[in-house]
Amino acid sequence: MRSTWSKARAMMQMAAGLAVVATASHVAHADEGMWLLTSPPRDYLRSTYGFEPTAEWLEHVQKSAVRFSTGGSGSLVSADGLVMTNHHVGSDMLAKLSTKERDLLETGFLANSRDDEMQCPDLELNILWTIEDVTDQVNAGIGADVAPAKANDMRQKTIAEISKAAMDKTGMHAEVVTLYQGGKYHLYCYKRYTDVRLVMAPEQSIAFFGGDTDNFEYPRFNLDCTFFRIYENGKPLKTEHHLAWSEGSNQGDLALVVGHPGRTNRLNTVDHLRFMRDVELPMRLDQLWRLEVKFQNFNARSAENERIGKDDLFGVANSRKALTGQLAGLLDPSNMEKKAKAEKALREFVARDPKRRVEWGDAWDQIAKAQEARRSWAVRHRLLNAGLSSHLYANARNIVRAAVELQKPNAERLREYRDSQLQSLYTGLYSPAPIYDSLEIFTTEASLSYLAEKLGSDDPIVRIALDGKSPRARAEDLVLQSTLKDPAARKKLLEAGKDAVFASKDPMIQLAIAMDPEARSIRKKYEDEVEAVERANYAKIAAAKFAMEGENTYPDATFTLRLSFGPIAGYMEDGKFVPPYTNIGGLYERAKDREGMYGFDVPKSWIDAKSKLDLSTPFNFVCSADIIGGNSGSPVINVKGEVIGLIFDGNIQSLPGAFIYDVVSNRAVSVDSRAIMASLRDVYGAKDLVKEITGK
């Protein structure tokens, strides 16, 4: 559980839920793959689509791509720093910029002029600028005789040093990314922007038309887009690289997607997948189902609750639907059989050669043993690692941990308190975004009760959390007596230093202090007994795969920049063909067909504009590009690098894509570029924006 739950955030959550790192993949088939921009499948693209991306093309799209700190993707679409993303990637900001009197999720927003653009409280945008292979540095001095936990510690320290050095040298934000589950390490430096302003957002009712019912389904009729603008030194950023706007696309056109897929587990071992199927996903779904019902109850209590709770509810429901689809994929034996067959072939390849056998042979069993041992403490780890699902608690824990960690040398700190992470930490911790008592009491009570439900009220950590009170009474005390709602108070307390923090009488601070020892110790247990084992042994499996299949493959997704692609094409579902495009006329038909059902109301602006709109304008389309959560907001471009669409979803068949890609029916869902322009012009009267984007 996290303090906020935008769709994109929830997807990051997925990415962070297990080990941070993925694994080398098998040889790609058809349009499979989330490719590194440093090594796209050149032969396949040329032979299949006659497309050869040049170095300039790749650099241009890389530097036009934007990563959102809320967990999604976006792109620069003008020379004045205009950024396009999904409404559901921006909705966290829309909620934070709303007040009781002005609900931007409900009404949408259009800045009349640049002066009207609204500054976001805690959004960071990152643009990947340089890429460097640092594999040898990271592994330096770690022989085969070093135990996994020790090796993991050593690598973590080196990674911290590399990031810090890069940050000091370039002034950019630096991250070392673990690719191919330890097969490679890349140093990524990003240009980071924190003055980001809201330019335009449609009403949520059209952005998320069809609601949870149509989420992850197709056909769709959604204007899931929002525009922000990057500012630097108080002025719009002048951007050398930005994407041009196309005249549109046609069925069969090659669509290319440049974005930040969050997490896949395609090369997990079969035993690891069994753990996910039998433990990990059911455990996470248990929590989501519960929270979804509880948020519905909270939101239904009043219009104000609805306003402050709906973005969280959306995030929970969205994660629940995504994980349900993933679980269904793992519960389908045909998928597991494919996995088992591939694994068998690789293990036989390893077993046939004595050297390979010695070097890599035990990797699968080591991973299986670690997962098996973890079953008995997986729930406890998840609960303690998450802490309470409350903004105040999250702030309190960050203050408590930062106070301790910042006294240590950089390389010895918990990862999220290293120098390279501090800017993000402070952006979140000192955010002026509102914190609502009612929502905090609700989420705190729900979390406290959840702890008690899962661990039993007599468990020592539950006793600490409840302090002899009912979850409701304890939540009221914690929230109403905490001073941490004020960002200035948070800043003052952390800057006062460790002794002041530990002497604080703030009940949330005291609770975070009291829960931290066990939270830290179970985290360490996870890192030593699971993560370290996975890192060491997936690296062996990756090496074995490279040996068997060659290196022309893509790593699992890691919420870093990738290129996916595939033609615009329909698919078969329940024996019927689903065509690739919908059009604007279909929106009105669908609304009529589902009249009175929740989530299917067309906003007034679209009813009023109906006569002005060309109903045959393409609205949404699907293509077979291989994407996943985190890709939300990615631009879809043609071979000329022009925008033809905006990724906002995958179809239901794409959800098992976390584990396995199926070209037959896995589809990425986009808003068509023509629908974006038509609505800006004819529904919202945003002439300046149209001109800025298209030049017309």
Added chain:
Amino acid sequence: MRSTWSKARAMMQMAAGLAVVATASHVAHADEGMWLLTSPPRDYLRSTYGFEPTAEWLEHVQKSAVRFSTGGSGSLVSADGLVMTNHHVGSDMLAKLSTKERDLLETGFLANSRDDEMQCPDLELNILWTIEDVTDQVNAGIGADVAPAKANDMRQKTIAEISKAAMDKTGMHAEVVTLYQGGKYHLYCYKRYTDVRLVMAPEQSIAFFGGDTDNFEYPRFNLDCTFFRIYENGKPLKTEHHLAWSEGSNQGDLALVVGHPGRTNRLNTVDHLRFMRDVELPMRLDQLWRLEVKFQNFNARSAENERIGKDDLFGVANSRKALTGQLAGLLDPSNMEKKAKAEKALREFVARDPKRRVEWGDAWDQIAKAQEARRSWAVRHRLLNAGLSSHLYANARNIVRAAVELQKPNAERLREYRDSQLQSLYTGLYSPAPIYDSLEIFTTEASLSYLAEKLGSDDPIVRIALDGKSPRARAEDLVLQSTLKDPAARKKLLEAGKDAVFASKDPMIQLAIAMDPEARSIRKKYEDEVEAVERANYAKIAAAKFAMEGENTYPDATFTLRLSFGPIAGYMEDGKFVPPYTNIGGLYERAKDREGMYGFDVPKSWIDAKSKLDLSTPFNFVCSADIIGGNSGSPVINVKGEVIGLIFDGNIQSLPGAFIYDVVSNRAVSVDSRAIMASLRDVYGAKDLVKEITGK
């Protein structure tokens, strides 16, 4: 999980969830208590309210009270067999009598004449006719040296024989009820009626106005009533006993409730309550949260799904809200402290005397040990005992088990296949109520996936259930290839006997056969290791309590007839006084206040009738009578035995009443008799019904 989930059914579910039997209670305070009609608290009623119920008064209300097989209560309100109950007790029948073209939940129903009254497919009404204490017979021959499991078996056999003999002798339906957790056994004989017809039901939107949001809340504005009529030999039943209609009530009046509270656990030991708090309730809530979200998704897919799924969704949400309230009560340490204090006093009373110590001293520890041991297999027991949540599976299991059990002597059968239970079994099994493929596939898939999520896909029973397929594919096979949708096919198969059943190629039958061995064995384990231990040791605790406090007390609820009472009185909530009555005008105000929110639409009939209605007419009221699930539909009467209201809910503060009664804020919620008459007359134009009930 059960195949159907009406609110009342869900409450029976609660009643059946643990051991079947409750325990002797502590000395009652204030208006606490669900009293046996054979021993009402005469002194308290006389001294506090100046009311002395005569034998005639008690017999009259007993024989006017009706128990619904769907799990609720009702009462005879005319000489022609007219029965009043809640809409939510009758809604299961309304759903079963609906078709795609005629949705009785949506439109309501009023028979224009007796010929138009609609026969219900599988409803049984029972009226308690005679009561006999059979404690000595049941315990005959069971000495203190007989082990609990053996003693439990012996008692079960005797109970089967007593019931059978009573049935043969009287022709009535006979049940032996375990009271005071084994302190007493009563033989109840019921007049049973199976020709029951629907007379009148309002729209669900007014019966359940405010939906889940207002459920278990107060103030309320609900016309939660429905009328049925009992027929015998094709004619309306002539009823000697039926309740007269009052002119109404006033604040402070004594309200008496005659109904069938389902289950309380007020005298559970503290360790037993800990098990409920830490294991039982969280486990059941996990299931309900999940099912609620899944039903919402199913229902949102189409108008037809909504029609066939909404009564189930209501049942799930209602149970979820009730159990959430119960859990909150157990998570409140002040409640547990009261329990611990009372238990300590009783244990000290026992410990002080050597004879008492020897006889009863180990009871608490024995129960604690049984609950502790059960923790590791509680989930498995629950899953296997429930089977799949599908009508077809429930039918298949009944056929398979009946085929086996009916070959055994009556006293050796599983309880639900004894001669005294066969009529009910056949009513359900051969019901012509529709079974929908889409709903069956949905519930079957959800159940199969739930098994896999909880036990892991490699568990032997899960392998049996899934048969190498995904939950979706397996559910489609099971449902679409089963012949059991046809009641005639079910009858034919069971009547063909055991060999034919076991040779059947029907996939649902085959699945029920394959899952039965483990389901039976874990049930036996539960009966021997938990139920038998509870029975033996709660009987000791009951005896100790009788010795310390005397016998003037009430047993925990057992879904049998009880008398509760208390004045019509408001209460304080969050520092504000909640007055006891609402009025019809308040309905329109609340609807306006909550305009656009789900569940708050006033039906057209009430909008049209607004000008005819006296808006000051009392609509709902609260009194402090001690009720719980199963009491739904109970008549509220004055000391003259006249109807002043109709129980339909408890407030949120009443939910911990499953364990502990709190007179300060525990309130029963009723429809006022005057609102029922006003709506029959002015909204529905049901003049004949008004005349039949009131004589006017």
